[in-house]
Amino acid sequence: VLFFNHLDPTGRSGLGGDILTATQFGCQAVTVLTANTVQDTGVIEEIHPVNDETLDNQARCLLEDIPVHAIRAGGLYSADHASVIAQIAADYDNVPLVLYLGPQYASVIEDSTDDDIEALLLATWETLIPQAACVVVDCSYLNLWAPEDEHDTDSSIPVILQAILAAGAKSCLALFYPSPDEAHQHILLEGESRRMAFGFFPLAGQPESGDMISAALACELTRGKALTTACETAITYAHKALADGRKLGMSKLVAQRLQKP
């Protein structure tokens, strides 16, 4: 599996976590760094995006060397990142693309402007979402990825999810979908009519669950698993990893990713 992600030096999220998840699923992780960061288990102090040429060169270097069976794109910090990954996805269109849209920290980047963030959103919607086999979103942060006219609309989650499918994504796994009884639930949307709900997930509000679930999902897809089964396995895995999480630092738990799915 080819992972695009940031490097979280704590290993809690990002490429370090992806490698552990891939290992647990019996896959080799090949990795492309999108950004170096300065952070601990609580605060992201700095994000330094990698330039788009390095991103492109590293990904293509790996793809020409090693057969890749799934691509998981996360940790996107610039419109150029989205465009480079989109071009790669187009060149390798037989390889399923799992796109993860989670908490989005592009505003942490020094000198970043609203225009930069808007350009990232636009490139994501126009070039990446249309090519995704599955877009994994965390509904708690979905408004950060909403197209400009959807910002600040409280009831926009179902609208944005439908927009993801309308943009061309084959499916969308919506995590922490706000259900009427206030519990959180995960929902897989496929095409116009197919909708499948997964069980309740008691560990709501753990931002790294989507990072982990999308990584595990990409690994499961390399084995030719059906999407619903792959989603279910990935969710169960993340649930266990978070339930066994350890407070290694002063802030967020570090999931135990070496965990039988």
Ligand SMILES: Cc1ncc(COP(=O)(O)O)c(N)n1
């Ligand atoms: C640069 C960067 N991007 C994303 C995350 C994950 O998000 P979270 O810490 O909310 O799980 C992170 N720790 N660092």
